[in-house]
Each structure stands twice: as structure tokens, then as C-alpha cells.
Amino acid sequence: MTRNTEHVSEFQLALRSFKKNRLAVCCAMILFIFYAGAIFADFLSPYSYRNEDRNYSYCPPTPVRFFDEGKWVGPYIYGQTLTFNEFYRRVYQTDTTRRFPVRLFVQGDEYKLLGLIPSRLHLVGVQEGARLYLIGADSRGRDLWSRILYGAQISLSIGLIGVLISFSIGLIVGGVAGFYGGWIDNVLMRLCEMVMMVPGFYLLLALRAAVPDDFNSVQIYFAIVVILSFIGWAGLARIIRGMCLSLREREYVLAAKSLGLSDFKIILRHILPHTVSYSIAAVMLSIPGYILGESALSLIGLGIQDPYASWGNLLSDNMSIVRIKFAPWILWPGVFIFLTVISFNIIGDTLRDCLDPMMKAERK
Amino acid sequence: MNPKRIPNQPLLKILQIPNSFWGSLFCKNIIGFFILFLSWAAFLPLSTAENTHPFRYGGKLVLTTTSDPKSFNEIIAKEVSTSEITAYLFEGLTRVNAVDLKVEPHLARSWKISPDGLTWIFHLRRDVKWFDGFQFNADDVVFTFNELIYNLNIPTSSRDIFTINGQTPKVEKIDDFTVKFTLQSKFAPFLWVMSQPILPKHKLEKTVTERKFNFTWGIDTDPREIIGTGPYKLAKYVPGQQIILERNPLYWRKSVDGDQLPYINKIIYLIVQSADVELLKFLEGSIDYYVLRGMDFSLLKPLEKNDDFTIYDMGPSSSSNFITFNLNPGINPKTNKPFVDPIKLSWFSKLEFRQAVAHVIDKQKIIEIVKNKLGYPQSSAMTEGAGFFNNTNVVQYDYDLTKAKELLQKAGFIDRNQDGILEDSQGHDIEFNLYTNADNTERVDIAAIIRHDLEKLGMKINFQPLEFNILVSKLNSTFEWEAIVLGLTGGVEPHFGRNVWASTGQLHLWYPKQTTPATSWEKRLDEIFDLGVQELDENKRKVFYDEFQAIVAEKLPLIYTVLSAKLSAVRNKFENLNPTNFGGVFHNLEEIYIKKEYR
Numbered sequence: 035m036t037r038n039t040e041h042v043s044e045f046q047l048a049l050r051s052f053k054k055n056r057l058a059v060c061c062a063m064i065l066f067i068f069y070a071g072a073i074f075a076d077f078l079s080p081y082s083y084r085n086e087d088r089n090y091s092y093c094p095p096t097p098v099r100f101f102d103e104g105k106w107v108g109p110y111i112y113g114q115t116l117t118f119n120e121f122y123r124r125v126y127q128t129d130t131t132r133r134f135p136v137r138l139f140v141q142g143d144e145y146k147l148l149g150l151i152p153s154r155l156h157l158v159g160v161q162e163g164a165r166l167y168l169i170g171a172d173s174r175g176r177d178l179w180s181r182i183l184y185g186a187q188i189s190l191s192i193g194l195i196g197v198l199i200s201f202s203i204g205l206i207v208g209g210v211a212g213f214y215g216g217w218i219d220n221v222l223m224r225l226c227e228m229v230m231m232v233p234g235f236y237l238l239l240a241l242r243a244a245v246p247d248d249f250n251s252v253q254i255y256f257a258i259v260v261i262l263s264f265i266g267w268a269g270l271a272r273i274i275r276g277m278c279l280s281l282r283e284r285e286y287v288l289a290a291k292s293l294g295l296s297d298f299k300i301i302l303r304h305i306l307p308h309t310v311s312y313s314i315a316a317v318m319l320s321i322p323g324y325i326l327g328e329s330a331l332s333l334i335g336l337g338i339q340d341p342y343a344s345w346g347n348l349l350s351d352n353m354s355i356v357r358i359k360f361a362p363w364i365l366w367p368g369v370f371i372f373l374t375v376i377s378f379n380i381i382g383d384t385l386r387d388c389l390d391p392m393m394k395a396e397r398k
Numbered sequence: 399m400n401p402k403r404i405p406n407q408p409l410l411k412i413l414q415i416p417n418s419f420w421g422s423l424f425c426k427n428i429i430g431f432f433i434l435f436l437s438w439a440a441f442l443p444l445s446t447a448e449n450t451h452p453f454r455y456g457g458k459l460v461l462t463t464t465s466d467p468k469s470f471n472e473i474i475a476k477e478v479s480t481s482e483i484t485a486y487l488f489e490g491l492t493r494v495n496a497v498d499l500k501v502e503p504h505l506a507r508s509w510k511i512s513p514d515g516l517t518w519i520f521h522l523r524r525d526v527k528w529f530d531g532f533q534f535n536a537d538d539v540v541f542t543f544n545e546l547i548y549n550l551n552i553p554t555s556s557r558d559i560f561t562i563n564g565q566t567p568k569v570e571k572i573d574d575f576t577v578k579f580t581l582q583s584k585f586a587p588f589l590w591v592m593s594q595p596i597l598p599k600h601k602l603e604k605t606v607t608e609r610k611f612n613f614t615w616g617i618d619t620d621p622r623e624i625i626g627t628g629p630y631k632l633a634k635y636v637p638g639q640q641i642i643l644e645r646n647p648l649y650w651r652k653s654v655d656g657d658q659l660p661y662i663n664k665i666i667y668l669i670v671q672s673a674d675v676e677l678l679k680f681l682e683g684s685i686d687y688y689v690l691r692g693m694d695f696s697l698l699k700p701l702e703k704n705d706d707f708t709i710y711d712m713g714p715s716s717s718s719n720f721i722t723f724n725l726n727p728g729i730n731p732k733t734n735k736p737f738v739d740p741i742k743l744s745w746f747s748k749l750e751f752r753q754a755v756a757h758v759i760d761k762q763k764i765i766e767i768v769k770n771k772l773g774y775p776q777s778s779a780m781t782e783g784a785g786f787f788n789n790t791n792v793v794q795y796d797y798d799l800t801k802a803k804e805l806l807q808k809a810g811f812i813d814r815n816q817d818g819i820l821e822d823s824q825g826h827d828i829e830f831n832l833y834t835n836a837d838n839t840e841r842v843d844i845a846a847i848i849r850h851d852l853e854k855l856g857m858k859i860n861f862q863p864l865e866f867n868i869l870v871s872k873l874n875s876t877f878e879w880e881a882i883v884l885g886l887t888g889g890v891e892p893h894f895g896r897n898v899w900a901s902t903g904q905l906h907l908w909y910p911k912q913t914t915p916a917t918s919w920e921k922r923l924d925e926i927f928d929l930g931v932q933e934l935d936e937n938k939r940k941v942f943y944d945e946f947q948a949i950v951a952e953k954l955p956l957i958y959t960v961l962s963a964k965l966s967a968v969r970n971k972f973e974n975l976n977p978t979n980f981g982g983v984f985h986n987l988e989e990i991y992i993k994k995e996y997r
Contacts, residue, residue, distance in 0.1 A: 118770075173768075247862055354674060
């Protein structure tokens with residue numbers, strides 16, 4: 035019992051030292067905001083991810099104005115029409131005759147909040163006749179901001195689900211291999227090495243090629259998650275196995291054995307919990323790999339398919355330097371990927387440092 | 399002494415022996431001196447006195463290609479990357495004038511046709527030499543046809559072109575410079591197909607008897623071994639980096655005022671990874687020519703003056719983009735399952751369904767979004783670039799979603815259970831897979847736009863860009879697809895589209911290699927192509943091919959979308975440019991020369 039309470043306090047200790055690291059807390063906040071944005075994407079985005087208006091191809095960010103002839107009238111925008119200049123460059127003419135006020139809590143595209151509650155309520159929006167592009171539009175006049183929010187649902191969840199699957203596999207395989215040793219260990223570790231032997235990205239491509247062509251988008255999403263997890267588990271399994279090799283010699287494992295506990299319960303209750311401190315840091319550090327993996331697949335057109343958005347396929351619009359030159363806002367998804375990846379990495383590093391003293395204490 | 403005759407290769411070898419013995423610096427200097435002397439001497443004969451414009455010679459043309467040639471063997475070449483290079487090396491008896499699209503004499507001086515239209519006699523030029531100095535004559539022509547093209551051991555697509563109603567023309571030598579072709583039936587585009595490049599008998603005869611021809615002139619061949627009659631010969635090929643072509647000093651063609659052609663000394667192809675790299679290279683000035691895509695125009699046009707280049711607009715390209723549905727009722731012999739689900743096949747077979755899809759294609763917006771407003775809507779199977787044979791008077795389908803909805807309703811596709819998805823009369827949801835090739839981003843964009851509008855109509859579409867090879871295998875061998883957005887490159891001569899339009903054709907995408915025509919209109923298309931090829935009067939031919947275009951537009955086996963504009967940026971260093979829609983910028987390359995200040 036006393037040992038149990040001690041454990042909790044150790045985690046509290048770690049949490050305390052984590053809180054002291056301002057950068058890490060800052061990153062945690064960023065991630066919190068991103069994930070919240072992803073969950074409430076339907077509500078926060080002005081438009082649906084597939085709401086396109088071809089008259090606004092690569093429309094630049096709409097300037098939101100507050101004053102009309104020096105008088106405060108609240109936020110509003112003007113309508114815009116697409117023209118091409120003599121160089122066939124897109125030029126948007128602003129129509130100043132009519133103001134379109136930017137309103138909060140407006141009715142817009144239909145959606146189901148959290149997949150359950152049907153609603154039409156959007157945080158911001160303007161009425162028909164003009165379109166609000168907070169950071170610009172893509173080639174078919176879809177709102178990039180909305181698409182980034184929807185893309186976050188896919189890009190951020192792929193990391194979490196992927197890590198969940200691959201760590202479950204990694205922990206179990208590593209735990210079993212380490213606990214039993216002998217030929218089981220041998221077989222499982224050689225299997226790990228076979229997975230690790232093939233360069234990750236090529237394995238990704240090869241597995242992707244095996245996915246049937248007639249999958250719909252949801253099936254492709256899950257296929258990608260499974261593929262990414264398949265690549266990620268081997269490294270972890272090897273480390274967990276190493277830890278288990280030493281843990282299984284401990285007295286409490288012997289005690290559990292002599293009490294007649296089943297092997298599976300021993301691994302699950304007495305061995306794996308001791309690898310948690312390492313695992314948590316490793317999870318944090320490996321999530322970016324999944325996000326980048328999905329982005330890379332989508333970037334080359336093999337991942338999430340249009341019209342669904344992911345940060346990777348939004349970024350694939352940037353494969354042409356000319357498009358970046360004329361519509362630089364299409365680089366935004368890259369900024370989000372960058373922030374997410376660096377946040378996970380900083381949090382992972384900090385967590386490892388914070389949890390380290392605990393691991394030392396355990397070794398004593 | 400004519401410096402050309404100096405046997406410079408052996409001389410260097412003799413000098414290299416003492417070098418390898420002593421390895422002295424002194425000796426190396428002597429060799430260096432000799433090399434210097436020889437290379438200086440080698441450049442002398444270029445400005446021969448007989449040319450009226452000696453100052454036009456020299457300079458180089460730097461181009462790019464995004465893929466390596468797979469071989470230099472013209473006969474077995476399949477890829478554009480190969481034929482692009484071999485086009486400089488080999489020539490045919492005739493060629494198509496890129497300005498007026500008429501066939502003109504090339505290696506053949508003239509020809510005669512018998513009154514029944516079956517016997518053609520070609521008189522060859524007597525001043526044509528192969529790169530190695532051998533005389534070009536009738537034996538080479540006979541060899542190219544009888545031993546190479548008609549040789550069943552050699553996989554060549556040329557054989558299909560010369561197979562007319564299952565038979566190939568008989569080729570005979572009459573004398574050293576006269577060749578007779580005997581056809582079994584009349585063949586209108588015969589002069590067109592006579593642009594088939596001729597290969598040297600003296601070089602290749604042995605490889606054919608030894609059955610090594612299929613491996614001859616691969617990419618690892620010594621460039622000097624590749625012998626043609628063209629204006630340029632291969633000088634160097636470094637895989638993944640560059641291909642260098644050198645002026646053929648023995649070339650037979652002379653300009654109107656007697657200049658020995660060609661003028662430009664060297665053509666260099668840089669092999670680059672992507673079109674974006676090409677653009678950067680063009681902007682930095684290291685290449686002379688760049689083919690514009692969509693938005694490039696907005697970037698390059700303002701730079702035209704400062705960066706000293708010109709953008710040429712050559713009108714609509716001939717590369718179509720279309721959507722097509724699988725109408726193949728066949729059964730896969732391996733799995734015993736139909737290629738297409740019979741329910742879906744029944745939808746696709748309904749004309750109203752295809753008409754509705756045609757009304758869904760927002761050509762104007764596709765041009766604006768995908769082609770940056772630099773494109774043309776397409777409605778005929780023969781594009782505007784085909785000139786004479788283009789029929790503009792065909793059914794047009796404007797972008798009209800309500801009309802599309804009405805058509806679908808008429809054909810029994812109604813949303814019966816109010817779930818937002820159309821159902822057929824048996825209550826099956828209208829859902830199908832749409833493929834396109836992933837490497838063509840413009841096509842992916844076109845497909846995505848069409849898909850969006852089809853979904854607006856209430857169809858459920860699983861859109862999947864695939865790797866090109868996978869797509870081709872679906873089209874050619876497994877036949878398991880439902881709808882595809884794809885492109886084909888059209889030409890000027892309608893008969894060459896026979897492999898697409900005849901019901902027996904390999905490329906009859908929607909239902910290839912039929913034993914008997916599946917529909918009455920496909921039967922009529924077969925008739926048109928059989929009659930059209932036998933008609934030697936151009937105007938009477940046009941009537942046939944106009945009807946074919948009208949049928950295609952009405953029955954919509956392929957539903958056309960848009961064509962890009964053919965735009966190229968060329969550095970202002972060339973004189974005598976005459977870009978045309980058919981030939982592009984460098985179709986008259988031999989006559990083009992480089993302005994003195996750019997050399």
C-alpha cells in the first residue's frame with residue numbers, strides 16, 4: 035500500500051518538474067489547442083471541408099475591416115470577383131458597394147458535432163454573396179483555414195491511433211520476448227529485425243501498394259493507420275524486451291510466480307508497468323513519425339484522398355514553385371505540421387528528463 | 399591537306415604509350431599540345447567557302463527531358479523519351495510539313511502511284527549518306543521493311559501501322575534508287591506512314607541474321623556505332639545527366655540559298671527530375687526552351703523582355719483529357735466474374751447516364767482552375783490541331799446540372815429513399831470507382847472537379863489516383879475498372895485513331911478487342927474507318943471522318959473535357975523560327991540558326 039502511494043507522488047514529482055519547464059508547458063498548450071481545434075473543427079471552421087466555390091480559385095486572405103469612412107461598424111468584408119490580368123494572373127476585384135458583416139454563431143453548412151449532434155452552427159461566417167477566407171483559398175475556392183481544421187482531425191488522430199496500436203504490439207511482443215527468453219525471444223527478435231531491416235519509407239510504399247484500389251476514404255484512412263503502426267512497433271519491442279530481461283529476475287516477479295500467477299498476468303501487471311516511464315517518453319517522441327508518415331504518403335498522392343483534407347495532402351499543393359509564388363498561403367499546413375512535430379518532440383524530451391530520476395530510484 | 403582526314407585517334411594512342419612508360423610531365427605536355435593542335439584543326443572545315451552564309455554556323459541548343467531514353471533502336475522504341483532522340487538520327491522517305499500538314503518528299507525525291515492506287519514507286523535521293531559515309535540506297539529501304547518491320551521476331555509497333563486489312567505491302571527493289579510498294583487494298587494515309595525511319599542495312603543486317611537485333615543499339619552502345627541519315631548524330635550519352643547530339647557534316651539537305659544544313663552545331667539534352675527543375679533552369683538561363691504549364695505563364699510573361707525570351711502560343715494541344723465508363727460485358731476467365739458488376743454496367747450502358755455526365759463537366763471552370771485560363775474546351779474526337787479533319791459541328795454539352803438531373807431522372811435514376819444518393823429502378827445506390835493516374839496532377843484536379851459535381855447530383859464516387867502502370871494494366875489486361883479519367887494524344891491523320899475507335903482496337907478503351915461490334919454505332923464506326931482508309935479523295939474522306947466525330951459526340955464513349963494551350967518559352971537566340979501547332983517550335987531545326995551574339 036505504501037509503495038502505491040509513493041508511486042503516485044513520484045508521478046506528481048515528475049509533473050511538478052515538467053511544469054517548471056515553460057517551453058514544454060507552452061508546447062503542451064499548443065497541442066491542446068490543436069487537438070481541441072480538431073475535435074470541434076466542424077464548429078470552428080466557417081465552411082465545410084468540401085464546400086467549394088470555383089469563382090474563388092486561389093483567393094487571397096480576405097481582409098476583415100472594422101471601420102467604414104472612419105466609423106466603427108464592426109467586422110465586415112467586401113465581396114470579390116475573380117479576373118485575370120494580361121499575364122493571366124488571378125486578380126480579385128473588391129466590390130465595395132455592399133458590406134458583408136462577419137458574424138459569430140451563424141448558420142452554415144450542415145455537420146454532426148462529434149459525429150452525433152446534427153447542427154448548422156458555425157463560430158464565424160458571412161452570409162451568401164461573399165466568402166470569408168481567413169488565410170486564403172485553395173485552387174477550387176475551398177477555405178484553407180477550414181480544411182486545415184478538418185485536416186487536423188486526420189493528421190493528429192493518425193498519430194494517436196497509430197501509436198496506440200504499435201505500442202500495444204511493441205509492449206506485448208517485447209514483454210513476451212523478454213519474459214520467456216530462449217527460442218521465443220529469438221524468433222520474435224528476428225521478426226523485429228526483419229521489419230526494421232527495410233527502410234521505413236519504402237516499407238510504407240510497399241504496404242500501401244498492397245491496399246486494394248476500391249477502398250473508400252474511410253477504409254484508406256484505417257489502412258494507412260495500420261500500415262504506419264506496422265512499421266513503428268519493432269523498435270519499441272526491442273527496447274522493452276531488454277528492460278524485461280532484467281525485470282524478470284526481480285524478487286517481486288519471483289514472488290508473483292511462486293504465488294501461482296499466470297505468466298500473462300505477471301507480464302501485464304508486474305513487468306510492463308515498470309517500463310511505463312520509458313514508454314511515455316517514447317510515445318511522445320514517436321507520434322511525430324506517424325504524422326510525418328501520413329503527410330509523406332498524402333504528399334505523393336497515396337494517402338488521404340481529396341476531398342478529405344489532411345495536412346499532408348493540403349501540402350501537396352505546394353509541389354509547384356509557381357503556385358507557392360502566386361498563392362504563398364498554401365504553405366500554412368506546413369507551419370501546422372512543424373509546430374505539432376516540434377511540440378511533441380519537446381514534450382517527449384522534457385518528459386524523459388522528468389521521469390528519469392524515478393527510473394534511477396527504481397534501479398537502486 | 400584536308401585536316402578532316404587526319405587519323406587523330408591512332409596518333410594519340412601512339413603517343414600515349416611512352417606516357418604510360420615514363421609518366422613524365424614533359425611528355426604529357428607534348429600530348430596536350432597535340433590535342434590542342436588537333437582540336438583547333440578539326441574546327442577549321444566548318445566554314446567552307448561554298449556556303450552563302452558562313453556566319454550562321456555554330457552554337458548550341460540546350461533542351462531538357464525528364465526521362466532517359468530506354469534505347470536508341472528506333473524500330474523497337476516505345477517511349478517518347480526514346481523517339482524524341484531518334485527523331486534526330488533517322489529519317490523516312492517522306493515527311494509531314496509542319497506548316498501546311500502536307501506530305502513532302504524527304505529521302506525519296508518523288509513518287510508515282512498507279513491508277514488503281516495500289517502500286518507506289520518511290521525514287522530515292524542519290525545524295526544521301528549514312529553517318530559513316532556509306533551511300534543510302536534502295537537496299538536499306540527494302541531491308542527496313544522486309545527484315546525489320548515485317549520480322550515477327552522483332553517487337554515493333556510499326557508493324558501494326560503497315561498491316562492493312564491483315565496484309566502488309568510488298569516491298570521490292572527495282573534499281574539502286576527505286577523502290578516499289580505493292581498494296582493489297584487502297585490505303586489513304588500511305589504517304590503519311592512512309593515517314594517511317596529507314597535504318598542502315600550495312601550496319602544491321604548481321605544483327606538480324608544472328609537474331610541480336612532486339613538488343614542492338616541499346617543505351618550502352620558506343621554513340622559512334624549508331625548510324626542514321628539525320629541532321630544530327632549521337633555524340634555522347636551520360637545516363638541521368640545529358641545527351642549530346644552533334645551536327646552531321648554529311649547531311650544531304652541544303653537551304654534554299656545553298657547552305658549546307660544544319661546550322662546549329664550541337665544539341666544538348668539535360669536530363670532533369672521534374673518540370674519544376676526545368677522551369678528553374680530556364681529562369682537561370684541554362685536552357686533555351688521550356689514548355690509552359692498552367693500558372694507558369696503568369697510567372698514568365700512579365701519576365702519576357704528582361705530575360706530575353708519569347709513565349710509562343712501555338713493554339714490548342716492535341717492531348718485530350720476525358721472520362722470514360724467501362725462498357726465491357728465480358729467475364730474474367732480467371733475468376734469467372736464479370737469485369738464490371740452487371741448492375742453498374744447497365745447504368746453505364748444507358749446513353750442518358752453518359753449524357754448526364756457530359757453535362758456535368760464544367761469546362762470553363764476547369765480551364766480557369768487547372769489551366770490558368772489557358773485552355774480550350776474539347777467536344778470533337780479530332781482536336782482543332784488536326785486542321786482539315788476537325789469537325790466542329792458536333793453535339794455540345796454545356797455545364798448544366800439541372801439538365802443532367804432531368805436526364806438521370808428520365809433514365810430511372812432517382813433518389814427513392816431520400817438519403818441523398820440516387821438509386822436505380824431496382825434500388826441500388828449509384829456508387830462507382832473513379833480512377834486516374836496519380837502522376838498527372840492536372841488530370842487529378844480535373845477528376846476531382848468532375849467528381850465533386852457528380853456527387854452534387856447524388857452519385858457516390860470512390861476516387862482513387864493510381865500509379866500509371868497499375869492503371870494501364872487495368873485497361874489492357876484485367877479490364878476491372880468502372881470509370882477512368884485519362885488522356886490520349888490525337889493526331890492529324892484520322893486513320894491513326896483506328897486502334898481507339900474500331901471495335902476490334904486494342905485501345906477501344908470502354909470495350910476493347912470485340913469480336914463483333916457490340917452496338918450499332920460501333921458497327922458504323924468500324925465501317926467508317928474501313929471506308930475512310932480506302933478513299934483517296936481528301937474531301938470525300940472528310941465526310942466519313944466528320945460522321946465519326948458526330949457519332950462519338952452523340953454516343954459519348956469518351957466524354958471529353960479540356961485541352962491545354964500549347965505554350966513554349968524560347969530564348970531569343972534563334973533566327974528562322976516558325977512555330978506551328980503541329981510541329982512545335984523546332985520542327986524546322988535544320989534551318990534554324992543562332993544569332994551571332996548568342997553563340
